[in-house]
Amino acid sequence: MANNSAVxxxxxxxxxxxxxxxxxxVSIAGLVRExxxxxxxxxxxxxxxxxxxxxxxxxxxxxxxxxxxxxxxxALGCNGKPMFRVHTAGSVGGSTxxxxxxxxxxxxxxxxxxxxxxxxSESNAMWALSSPQPFSVHLNAGAGGYFxxxxxxxxxxxxxxxxxxxxxxxxxxxxxxxxxxxxxxxxNITMKEVEESMMLWDPIRFLEACPSSDGACAMVIVSxxxxxxxxxxxxxxxxxxxxxxxxxxxxxxxxxxxxxxDCAADVYKQAGVTNPxxxxxxxxxxxxxxxxxxxxxxxxxxxxxxxxWKLTMEGATxxxxxxxxxxxCSGGVLxxxxxxxxGMIRFAEAARQVRGDAGAHQVDGAKLALGHAYGGGAQFFxxxxxxxxxx
Amino acid sequence: MKxxxxxxxxxxxxxxxxxxxxEVELIMPRLREVFEQAGLGNxxxxxxxxxxxxxxxxxxxxxxxxxxxxxxxxxxxxxxxxEMDAAWALYESILKIRMGHAESALVYGFGKSSPGELPxxxxxQLDPYYLAPLWVDSISLAAMxxxxxxDSGVISEADMASVVARSRKNALNNPKAxxxxxxxxxxxxxxxxxxxxxxxxxxxxxSDGASAMIICSxxxxxxxxxxxxxxxxxxxxxxxxxxxxxxxxxxxxxxxAAAGAGAGSGHIDVAELYAPFSHQxxxxxxxxxxxxxxxxxPSGGVLAGNLMMASGLSRVGEVFNRxxxxxxxxxxxxxxxxxxxQHNLVAVIEGPA
Numbered sequence: 001m002a003n004n005s006a007v008x009x010x011x012x013x014x015x016x017x018x019x020x021x022x023x024x025x026v027s028i029a030g031l032v033r034e035x036x037x038x039x040x041x042x043x044x045x046x047x048x049x050x051x052x053x054x055x056x057x058x059x060x061x062x063x064x065x066x067x068x069x070x071x072x073x074x075a076l077g078c079n080g081k082p083m084f085r086v087h088t089a090g091s092v093g094g095s096t097x098x099x100x101x102x103x104x105x106x107x108x109x110x111x112x113x114x115x116x117x118x119x120x121s122e123s124n125a126m127w128a129l130s131s132p133q134p135f136s137v138h139l140n141a142g143a144g145g146y147f148x149x150x151x152x153x154x155x156x157x158x159x160x161x162x163x164x165x166x167x168x169x170x171x172x173x174x175x176x177x178x179x180x181x182x183x184x185x186x187x188n189i190t191m192k193e194v195e196e197s198m199m200l201w202d203p204i205r206f207l208e209a210c211p212s213s214d215g216a217c218a219m220v221i222v223s224x225x226x227x228x229x230x231x232x233x234x235x236x237x238x239x240x241x242x243x244x245x246x247x248x249x250x251x252x253x254x255x256x257x258x259x260x261x262d263c264a265a266d267v268y269k270q271a272g273v274t275n276p277x278x279x280x281x282x283x284x285x286x287x288x289x290x291x292x293x294x295x296x297x298x299x300x301x302x303x304x305x306x307x308x309w310k311l312t313m314e315g316a317t318x319x320x321x322x323x324x325x326x327x328x329c330s331g332g333v334l335x336x337x338x339x340x341x342x343g344m345i346r347f348a349e350a351a352r353q354v355r356g357d358a359g360a361h362q363v364d365g366a367k368l369a370l371g372h373a374y375g376g377g378a379q380f381f382x383x384x385x386x387x388x389x390x391x
Numbered sequence: 392m393k394x395x396x397x398x399x400x401x402x403x404x405x406x407x408x409x410x411x412x413x414e415v416e417l418i419m420p421r422l423r424e425v426f427e428q429a430g431l432g433n434x435x436x437x438x439x440x441x442x443x444x445x446x447x448x449x450x451x452x453x454x455x456x457x458x459x460x461x462x463x464x465x466x467x468x469x470x471x472x473x474e475m476d477a478a479w480a481l482y483e484s485i486l487k488i489r490m491g492h493a494e495s496a497l498v499y500g501f502g503k504s505s506p507g508e509l510p511x512x513x514x515x516q517l518d519p520y521y522l523a524p525l526w527v528d529s530i531s532l533a534a535m536x537x538x539x540x541x542d543s544g545v546i547s548e549a550d551m552a553s554v555v556a557r558s559r560k561n562a563l564n565n566p567k568a569x570x571x572x573x574x575x576x577x578x579x580x581x582x583x584x585x586x587x588x589x590x591x592x593x594x595x596x597x598s599d600g601a602s603a604m605i606i607c608s609x610x611x612x613x614x615x616x617x618x619x620x621x622x623x624x625x626x627x628x629x630x631x632x633x634x635x636x637x638x639x640x641x642x643x644x645x646x647x648a649a650a651g652a653g654a655g656s657g658h659i660d661v662a663e664l665y666a667p668f669s670h671q672x673x674x675x676x677x678x679x680x681x682x683x684x685x686x687x688x689p690s691g692g693v694l695a696g697n698l699m700m701a702s703g704l705s706r707v708g709e710v711f712n713r714x715x716x717x718x719x720x721x722x723x724x725x726x727x728x729x730x731x732x733q734h735n736l737v738a739v740i741e742g743p744a
Binding site: 006007027028059063067068071073074081083086087089095098102105107108122131133244249262263380 | 440456465468482491515519626729
């Protein structure tokens with residue numbers, strides 16, 4: 001395999017919009033610009049300082065704009081510069097961060113602005129995901145219908161208590177209540193309330209599923225020399241990895257996909273992580289349905305196989321219960337889900353933690369954090385490790 | 392900047408309708424061919440894979456996901472996708488090699504434009520609030536651009552027809568071309584206009600197909616012992632989306648990208664330009680300052696067959712082919728995206744020293 005000659009890069013600016021069901025007050029251009037300007041202000045830079053822009057979002061059909069980077073170039077101050085558009089399914093927010101980082105790590109650029117967004121209220125994601133294809137089986141149950149049987153299989157294998165998912169749903173909403181940008185603010189949510197919410201795709205209840213949000217997330221990623229001049233602490237990029245596998249193949253392990261395990265092993269190796277639960281101070285992991293927390297705890301090596309739910313039930317992943325490895329302190333995808341941006345929000349929130357800039361959901365003294373995103377039929381993975389200290 | 396070697400390239404024939412073949416079936420023969428050229432078995436033998444496609448051509452969200460089925464991605468691979476022409480997938484792959492995360496990469500692009508109405512589909516690429524609701528299609532926008540050029544006296548209709556005549560003639564030597572013939576400027580000008588001032592032959596045809604390429608570090612190319620060409624520079628730039636703010640008779644982004652790619656630091660034997668309309672080839676060759684010495688679009692270019700999302704990569708591949716056969720020692724490839732040449736990429740390709 002290749003030897004790593006990457007230039008050191010760091011996140012020096014992070015900007016997000018408020019996440020909500022419908023941002024009727026701004027156009028799509030206004031939405032991405034809001035996040036971009038916030039990120040530039042955070043980095044104490046202007047559009048003029050930026051060498052290239054990397055944009056990502058989930059399918060174009062979610063807004064009904066074909067290749068929207070053409071239209072968004074003006075709003076992102078990119079005229080006369082390179083504009084790059086990434087699309088890798090639900091993992092796209094993470095992949096976009098990685099592609100943006102590679103613009104710097106390859107030594108090609110010094111300062112890159114990267115933006116991801118979704119304005120789900122402009123269109124209908126359920127429709128966009130359900131257009132029948134002439135040569136394919138028609139899946140019209142949406143993402144929840146796809147993942148529910150896989151979750152049931154996890155429950156069967158692990159003998160997890162029925163309420164492990166309910167616990168995650170409550171925990172992430174309590175985290176989200178600390179985050180003023182989160183879409184859902186449910187500070188008084190209870191296990192009983194989640195349990196009594198409508199069953200959507202058994203075993204996924206309404207309150208165990210992510211919302212549908214409008215929003216954008218942006219970051220400024222720069223080279224080492226620029227990062228050292230930055231007014232606020234940088235988040236150093238310590239490892240980057242992506243993996244893909246087909247949606248279906250004989251013998252595919254769908255509960256704990258090989259692509260996720262391989263991706264984690266790759267990124268941990270780059271960052272020198274040998275014991276993720278101990279080495280990381282926190283993690284922002286793509287959990288759109290509650291049960292994916294225990295499943296990913298195992299897939300990512302935070303818990304032995306079949307025991308992810310124990311960490312959840314013990315409160316190990318909860319900021320409010322003083323857990324040793326808090327997951328999704330921002331509230332995670334369960335609180336805000338502008339699909340194309342959701343992966344980047346994980347990466348950005350991990351960076352906020354190690355910059356000591358996460359406000360009321362800050363993990364005290366966080367030095368090393370994992371950002372994680374997945375997409376498709378849990379087949380596309382992207383991850384990064386960010387640290388307060390230079391490698 | 393580290394030079395990147397191209398070791399294999401394959402493009403499908405441009406056909407007006409691929410019939411019942413789905414995208415995976417369009418991709419797979421190309422992959423088999425590039426693996427064979429490079430002496431590789433499958434996608435497991437490269438470090439990185441990147442593709443370019445457009446959901447709106449297939450009429451489905453996440454259309455590229457099925458493309459992964461063509462790769463044999465078991466065990467899992469490092470793979471990414473751009474919703475752009477595959478020339479930009481090539482760009483992403485080059486970054487991966489430059490940063491040392493990969494030594495080799497497979498790049499492919501695919502598009503099946505025939506099931507939809509491409510010019511209308513592309514109207515939805517415009518500003519969704521002010522322009523897209525007007526359904527201004529890509530041909531009408533290009534026609535306005537051509538009208539500007541004719542009215543300002545920058546070109547004549549005969550100039551446009553000679554671009555087409557040369558394309559059709561060059562395409563006679565390209566077995567993958569969709570439109571090839573011996574035709575004179577006079578014959579072309581005798582045809583009716585389609586969307587004035589454009590005649591049908593001024594517009595690229597609708598084509599289905601795919602192309603693929605394998606690139607690697609120069610050291611790896613030497614290890615593999617296959618003939619290779621080097622990408623010595625690559626850059627891309629975008630311009631404002633507001634057509635009224637651009638000088639549509641020029642392409643400043645192409646000029647800037649060419650400068651960034653170092654195109655001016657040597658002679659250019661051959662240039663493959665992604666010009667979907669005849670007058671755009673003139674805009675591009677002028678923006679690039681191409682001279683008599685440069686053979687433009689010896690493949691016929693996209694006027695002879697336009698594989699959406701793959702044509703840009705194919706331009707690079709066509710230059711590669713001519714360097715490998717010794718017809719050229721240094722060439723330029725260009726790719727475009729967006730209405731009226733909004734976004735342009737330039738790559739410089741040379742034979743190994």
